Amino acid sequence: MKFRSLALAAAIASVGLSAAVVSPSAHAQAKEQFFPVLVYRTGAYGPNGTPWANGYVDYLKLVNAKGGINGVKISFEECEFAYATDRGVECYERLKGKGATVFQPLSTGVTFALTEKAPVDKIPLVTAGYGRSESQNGAVFDWNFPLLGTYWVGADVAIQHLGKQYGGLDKLKGKKIALVYHDSPYGKEPIPLLQERAKMHGFTLQLLPVAHPGVEQKATWLQIRRERPDNVLLWGWGVMNSTSLKEAQATGYPREKMLGIWWAGAEPDVKDVGMGAKGYSAITLQHGAEPNSKVVKDMLAMVHAKGQGTGPKDEVGSVLYMRGLISAMVAVEGVRKAQERYGKGKVMTGEQTRWGLENLNLDDKALADLGFAGVLRPIQTSCTDHMGSPWARIHTWDGAKWNFSSDWYQADQKVLRPMVMSASTRYAEEKKITPRTPEQCKQ
Amino acid sequence: MGFFVETLIGGLMAGMLYSLVALGFVLIFKASGVFNFAQGAMVLFAALAMARFSEWANIALGGDSLFLANLIAFLGAGVVMFIVAWIIERLVLRNLVNQEGATLLMATLGIAYVLEGVGQTIFGGQIYTIDVGMPKDPVIMFESLFEGGIMINKEDFIAALIAAVLVGVLTLFFQKTPTGRALRAVADDHQAAQSIGIPLNRTWVIVWCVAGIVALVAGIIWGSKLGVQFSLATVALRALPVVILGGLTSVPGAIIGGLIIGVGEKLSEVYLGPYVGGGIEIWFAYALALVFLLFRPQGLFGEKIINRV
Numbered sequence: 001m002k003f004r005s006l007a008l009a010a011a012i013a014s015v016g017l018s019a020a021v022v023s024p025s026a027h028a029q030a031k032e033q034f035f036p037v038l039v040y041r042t043g044a045y046g047p048n049g050t051p052w053a054n055g056y057v058d059y060l061k062l063v064n065a066k067g068g069i070n071g072v073k074i075s076f077e078e079c080e081f082a083y084a085t086d087r088g089v090e091c092y093e094r095l096k097g098k099g100a101t102v103f104q105p106l107s108t109g110v111t112f113a114l115t116e117k118a119p120v121d122k123i124p125l126v127t128a129g130y131g132r133s134e135s136q137n138g139a140v141f142d143w144n145f146p147l148l149g150t151y152w153v154g155a156d157v158a159i160q161h162l163g164k165q166y167g168g169l170d171k172l173k174g175k176k177i178a179l180v181y182h183d184s185p186y187g188k189e190p191i192p193l194l195q196e197r198a199k200m201h202g203f204t205l206q207l208l209p210v211a212h213p214g215v216e217q218k219a220t221w222l223q224i225r226r227e228r229p230d231n232v233l234l235w236g237w238g239v240m241n242s243t244s245l246k247e248a249q250a251t252g253y254p255r256e257k258m259l260g261i262w263w264a265g266a267e268p269d270v271k272d273v274g275m276g277a278k279g280y281s282a283i284t285l286q287h288g289a290e291p292n293s294k295v296v297k298d299m300l301a302m303v304h305a306k307g308q309g310t311g312p313k314d315e316v317g318s319v320l321y322m323r324g325l326i327s328a329m330v331a332v333e334g335v336r337k338a339q340e341r342y343g344k345g346k347v348m349t350g351e352q353t354r355w356g357l358e359n360l361n362l363d364d365k366a367l368a369d370l371g372f373a374g375v376l377r378p379i380q381t382s383c384t385d386h387m388g389s390p391w392a393r394i395h396t397w398d399g400a401k402w403n404f405s406s407d408w409y410q411a412d413q414k415v416l417r418p419m420v421m422s423a424s425t426r427y428a429e430e431k432k433i434t435p436r437t438p439e440q441c442k443q
Numbered sequence: 444m445g446f447f448v449e450t451l452i453g454g455l456m457a458g459m460l461y462s463l464v465a466l467g468f469v470l471i472f473k474a475s476g477v478f479n480f481a482q483g484a485m486v487l488f489a490a491l492a493m494a495r496f497s498e499w500a501n502i503a504l505g506g507d508s509l510f511l512a513n514l515i516a517f518l519g520a521g522v523v524m525f526i527v528a529w530i531i532e533r534l535v536l537r538n539l540v541n542q543e544g545a546t547l548l549m550a551t552l553g554i555a556y557v558l559e560g561v562g563q564t565i566f567g568g569q570i571y572t573i574d575v576g577m578p579k580d581p582v583i584m585f586e587s588l589f590e591g592g593i594m595i596n597k598e599d600f601i602a603a604l605i606a607a608v609l610v611g612v613l614t615l616f617f618q619k620t621p622t623g624r625a626l627r628a629v630a631d632d633h634q635a636a637q638s639i640g641i642p643l644n645r646t647w648v649i650v651w652c653v654a655g656i657v658a659l660v661a662g663i664i665w666g667s668k669l670g671v672q673f674s675l676a677t678v679a680l681r682a683l684p685v686v687i688l689g690g691l692t693s694v695p696g697a698i699i700g701g702l703i704i705g706v707g708e709k710l711s712e713v714y715l716g717p718y719v720g721g722g723i724e725i726w727f728a729y730a731l732a733l734v735f736l737l738f739r740p741q742g743l744f745g746e747k748i749i750n751r752v
Contacts, residue, residue: 042563044674047570183722209722213674216681218453219712219724225594226446239674242570246668250596252581272570272670276579 032075033068033335033347035060035328036095038105043082044213045238047268048320052106053078054311055324058303059332061310062295065302069335070344083238085109092117101353102126102331108186111144116431118143123350124334124357128327129262129285133189134423138358138386139435141424145357145386147330147379152419153411154261154283155190155233157392159197160409161259161283162231173202178224180217180244181235183209190235190261193419200415214240221247234260234282241269245277255280259394266319270397278399284319287326287375288395288402291317295325295371319402322375329370330379333360358383377408383441390416445589450713451706452595458705459603460668463661464682465689465697466606466613467654472691473617474626474650475536476544476633480551483679484558485655487671488527490662491562492520494571494671513575517659524655527558532647540643541633559676571671573663577601602664607698609660613653614694626650630692681725684732690745699743704728 037056040049060074068074077098079091088110092103102124105111111131118125119142126145127135133152135144162177163169179194181187191207198205206229208220214236221244224232232253234244241264248255256279260269265282267289290296296317304313315321331353338348338356348356362370362379381388390413394406428435464486471479479485496516497509504512535550578597586592617623628636629646637643662671665678682701689700708724708731716723735742 041568042673044672044677046568047672050568207721209720211722211725213677215669215674215678216457216708216724218457219450219709219716222446222450222453222709223713225449239570239669239672242670246579249579250581250598251594268570272572274572 031347032073033101034099035074035076035331036091036098036100036103037076037078038088038091038103038107038110039078039080040083040106041080043084045083048238048263048266049083049106051266051268051311051315051318051320052324052327054309054315055321055326056104056328057310057324058299058316058321059325059328061303061308062299063328063332065306065308069332070339072335072339072345072347074332081105081107081110083107085113089113089117096121096123099347100350101335101348102350102357104128104327104331106130106327108132108189109184112185115141115144121350122354124354126327126331126334126357128330129323130186133193134420134427136385136387136420137424137435138381138383139424139441140428140433141386142436143354145330145334145381147357147360147381147386147388148326148376149262149285149390149392149411150387151186151189151235151261152193152416153387153390153392155193156197156411156415157283157409158233158259158261159194159201160412161394161406163201164406169201175203175231176206176227176229177203177231177233178206178208178227178229179233179235180208180210180220180224182214182237182240183211186237186263187235190233192423193415194233196415196419210236210240210244213238214243217243217247221251221253224248224253225251230257232258234258234264236260236264236269238268242272242277245270245273245280249273249276259283262323262392265395265402266323267402268320270402275399277397279396281394281396281405282402283392284395284404285323285326286377286389286391286393287319287322288404289317289319290322290375293317293322293371293375294368294373295329295375296322298371299325326372326376329372330357330360330362333362333366333370337361357381358386360388383436383438445585445591445593448589449593450709452593453599454706454709455702456596456599456603456705457709458685458702459606459698460599460661460664460701461682461685461705462698462701463602463606463609463657463664464679465685465701466610466694467657467661468679468682468686469689469691469694469697470613470654470657471650472630472686473694474630475547475647476630477536477547477551478544478691479654480548481555481558482654482658482682483676484555484562485524485527485658486662486665486678487673487676488558488562488662489520489524489655489659490573490666490671490675491566491571492523493517493659493663494573494666495566496520497573498571509574509576517663520659521656524659525652528648528651528655531651532644536647536651537644555676559673563673568673571666573666573671575663575667577667598668602668605660605664609657610694610698613657616653617694622649681728684728686742687732688735688742690742692746693742693744696742696744704731707731 039053081087081091104126111127128147131146133150135141260282262285270277334357335348338352342352360381377391379388390411395402396405467482496519500512500515581594583592625641685700685704689696708728711727712724
C-alpha cells in the first residue's frame with residue numbers, strides 16, 4: 001500500500017515536472033511571440049495535414065534560428081483537432097488565452113465557426129488559400145485574412161484555364177463541366193462563382209458532391225461516365241483526391257481533362273496513383289513543390305541539419321510543406337510589419353498584428369530577402385483587400401513529380417469584386433456590422 | 444438500360460467488398476458473441492503491416508521480385524495478426540469472460556483506438572501503396588447489346604471473386620469442421636462450452652486470428668484500391684449497415700446484405716441523388732438498414748432470439 005502511494009505520488013510529480021520542462025512552448029513567456037498551431041496529424045486527413053503542419057512549425061523554428069522577429073523569439077503550441085470542426089473550436093478556445101498572435105485553422109469549417117469569435121477576441125484569422133471567399137473585403141471582415149487566394153480565385157482561374165485550352169472563353173459555350181466536390185463548406189465554396197461563370201459563358205455546370213471522407217465514389221464516376229462532361233473540376237481533400245483519380249482511371253475518364261484546386265494538387269494526392277494520374281493538372285496557390293528555393297535551402301541548413309526538423313528531411317520543399325511554410329511566413333511578416341508601427345523588438349498583440357496583416361507589402365525584393373524569389377508574387381494587402389494577391393498558375397503531374405504547365409493567371413476582378421462586395425454586404429446586414437469607412441481604415 | 448445495368452453491376456461489386464469487411468464482424472460475433480467495433484482498425488493495421496513489409500522486403504530483395512516481396516509481406520502480416528489476436532485474448536478477453544455484451548463492445552472500442560494508434564506509430568501515418576498487380580483499367584463488354592457497352596472494373600471484379608471464395612471457405616469452416624462447431628458452441632454459451640471441454644482461450648485466439656486474416660485480405664484489396672492510410676479504418680462503417688441487414692450471425696447474410704447495400708446505395712445516388720442534392724449514398728445505406736431493423740431486428744438471416752419468460 002505504501003509502495004503504491006509512493007508510486008502514485010512519483011507519477012503525479014513526474015507528470016507535473018514533464019509538463020513544466022518538456023513543453024516550454026506551452027507556456028508562452030511575456031517576451032515571446034506566441035503562435036498557436038491548429039493541426040491535424042491524425043485522422044482521415046492526416047496525410048495531408050502533416051506536411052502542412054511540419055512546414056508551418058519548421059518556419060517558426062527557422063525564424064528563431066535567424067534571431068526571431070527583430071529579436072523577439074517565437075513560441076508555439078500545437079493543438080490536434082483531426083479536421084473536426086468542434087475540436088478545432090475547442091483548440092481555439094484553449095489557446096486563445098495564451099496570447100495568441102493569429103489563428104490558422106486549415107479548415108474552412110473551422111474558419112466559418114471562428115469568424116464570429118475572432119472579432120470578439122481580437123485575434124486575426126489567417127486563411128491562406130481557403131476560408132470564406134467574401135472575407136476578402138476587410139471593411140466587413142476586419143479579422144479575416146484569406147491571403148494569397150480564395151476559392152473564388154481558384155474557380156475563376158480554373159475557368160480561364162479551360163477557356164484558354166479551348167481557344168477562348170467564348171468557346172466554352174455548350175460545354176459541360178462537372179464539379180466533383182467534398183460535401184462540406186470547403187467543397188461548396190466555389191459553386192457561386194462557377195454558376196456565375198456558367199451564366200456568362202453558356203456552359204453547363206454539373207454538381208457532384210462526395211460525402212466525407214470520399215473513399216466511395218463509384219456512383220459519382222458512373223454519373224460522369226454517363227454524362228461525359230468535357231472537363232471535371234476536382235475540389236477534394238485528403239483521400240478523396242486520390243480516390244477520384246483512381247475512379248477516373250477505372251472508368252476510363254482522361255486525367256488530362258481533370259483540373260484540381262490547390263488542395264487537390266499535392267504529392268499525397270497523386271503519389272499513390274503514380275502513372276495513373278499522369279496528365280492530371282491542378283491550380284497552384286502560386287507555388288508548387290519548391291525544393292530549389294532559397295528558403296528551403298536555409299531550412300535544411302539551419303533547422304534540419306541541426307536535428308531540429310519537425311518531419312522527415314525529404315518532405316522539405318514538397319507542395320503542402322511549402323503551403324504550411326508560406327502560411328507561417330505571412331503571419332510572421334504581419335507581426336514584423338506591426339512592429340514597424342508599434343515598436344520594433346516588442347511582442348505584438350492580436351490587434352496590433354491585425355494592423356500589420358492589413359498593411360502587408362511584400363514586394364519582389366522583400367520576398368527575395370526572405371528566400372521566396374520565384375516562389376511567390378508580391379503580396380500587398382489593404383483595408384478593402386485582405387487577400388493581397390489574386391494570382392495562380394497550373395502544374396501537371398508527370399507520373400513522378402509536379403511540373404508547372406502554364407503561365408500566370410490573374411483572377412478577373414470584374415467578376416470577383418461584385419461577388420465579394422455583394423456577399424460581404426449581405427453578411428454585414430445579416431450580422432448588423434457597419435463596414436469600416438475609408439477614414440476608419442486609415443487608423 | 445445499359446447505364447442501369449452498369450450501375451447494378453458496379454453496386455454488386457462494391458457490395459462484395461463491403462461483405463468482405465462485414466465478414467470480420469460476423470466471424471467474431473458468431474464465435475464469441477462480441478460485436479467487434481475494432482474490425483475497421485484491424486483492417487487498417489493489417490494493411491499497414493502488409494504495405495510496409497512489402498516495401499521493406501522489396502528493398503531487401505533489391506527490387507527484383509515484387510511477387511516474392513508480397514508473399515513474404517503476406518506471411519509476415521499474417522504472423523502479426525496472429526500476435527495481435529493473442530495479445531487481445533490475453534490482455535482483454537480473458538478478463539471479460541461472462542461479462543455483458545455491452546462491456547465487451549466497449550472493450551473492442553478501446554482495442555480499435557489502440558490498434559489505430561499503435562499501427563500508425565509502428566508503421567507510419569503516411570499513404571502507402573499495396574501493389575499486388577491488380578489491373579486498374581476498365582474493360583467494356585456487351586457493346587453489341589448496349590450503346591457504349593457495359594463497363595466492368597477489372598479490379599473490382601477480381602476483388603469480388605476473392606471475397607466470394609473467402610466466404611465459401613469460411614462457410615465450410617464453420618459448418619463442417621470440429622473447430623468451426625466449437626466456435627459456434629462458444630458463441631452460444633461460454634460456460635456451457637467450457638463445461639463440455641472446449642478450451643475458451645484457445646477458441647478466442649483462433650477466431651480473432653481468422654478475423655485478422657479476413658481483415659488482412661480486406662486490407663489488401665481496399666488498400667490496393669484506396670492506398671493504405673487512416674481512412675481504411677472508416678471502411679468498417681460502410682459494413683455496419685451490411686451486418687444489420689444481413690444478420691450478425693450469418694456468413695451468407697453478410698454477402699446478401701453487402702450486395703443489397705451496394706446496389707441500393709449506388710442506385711439511390713445515381714437516380715435519387717440529383718433530386719436531393721446528391722451525396723446520399725452513405726446515409727441511404729443506414730436508412731435502408733433501419734427499415735430492415737423495424738421489420739426484422741435480427742436481420743435477413745440472423746438467428747431469431749427467443750427468451751423464455
